[in-house]
Amino acid sequence: MARRCLNNRADEVGFTLIEVLMALTVFALISSLAYGALDIAGNGFERLAEVRSAQEKSGWAGKQLRSDLRYVTAAPHRTAVKTDTQAVADRIVPIRIQNDNRGSVEFDQLWLLVRESGQQAISQVHYYIDETNGHLMRESRLLLTRERVEPVRWDFGEISSWAVEIWDRDGNHRQDWDFSSQNFVWPKAVAVTMKTGAGSSSERQRFWLLPVLVGSQL
Template sequence: MPYCRRRAETIRGFTLIEVLMALTIFSLIVVIAYGALATSGDGFRMLKDVRDKLEQSGWIGRQLRADMDALAWPQAGSFSAAAPVYVRKPPVAMTHDNRGSSEFDQLWLLVAEPGQAGISEVHYYIDESKYHLIRESRLLWARNGVEPVRWDMGEAHSCAVEAMGLDGQWQPEWKSINPFVWPKALRIRISTQVDGSNSREWLLPLLYGRPL
């Protein structure tokens, strides 16, 4: 049967070389696909990090502006020695701590917070145990031992605070007390990276606050 013999001769398996070539091509496709997926995953993670930092900085900016809008100021003569301690505190105070590439400035504000039956002392600083920006709030006339309300405002490796004086110059400290003189504005710069990159800056004009 010549037809059956010819048909049997045409039916054969793959040679070893063909199998090796197929495996090689398949391996290359897997490597390329994996690399593309890994790159895509890294891109998604980078986008998420950027989005999270933008949301964090937006939250910080909104809170700073809210505190500035609710500043309180001492009445005339309230810095006298006979006045209670809580009204002898200035409505704006700051300390400067420059450590080369990073700054750990601190800011204190007297704020009439919504929902509070009095004036709160608000304190911004970096918690160096975890490098996060912290906002603490405590009523001025709260009893000793009362813990402040703490808000963790996210990662921060540097916090620089400056006040604009009456001469228009930026100053790293503001300790005007008797009599208190309002700075024209505050400039706050916060960086979420150790090298100082990825920083955000806010320029906050100051208006006279409400009396205590």
């Protein structure tokens, strides 16, 4: 009798096949949900990092624009006999823009004459969108340097639109500002609107209104 009870208990030890399959199914379901949650969280962190990087780069662009406009200047005036290179330099105006409106986006260009820190001569600075990769670029080259000398390039990252306007002395908005050196008029301010991530949930817009201190011939 005692031996029979022991045999019955031995038969009851362990799990049935159905119980094992149910346990595996539940484990697989929990694992799938956990992986999906981690994947979503990982993508969220990556997207957050991308947005933060774009905001930082746009902030750098704004700071550099503000610095360039603070030190914008006219080409140096020389009374001595001018070389061909100097004559060309004298025809370059301190501020020039070129409007390129393409519907909802703009690919404007901005040229400035800037007395950059650490440079012994005036630099010509050029802001534009590189259409090969959609990045905002800043190129800087000394005014009288040879054309074969490569400019210093700064990359402010990918953007969707770059719009530049001039506020004239009467406060009117102008999308054209391209004078000859004899007729150049100093504007009151330069307004820049930059868009990133156009058409997506992360679309952002930055706006800078940068005053221009009236310059004079050096």
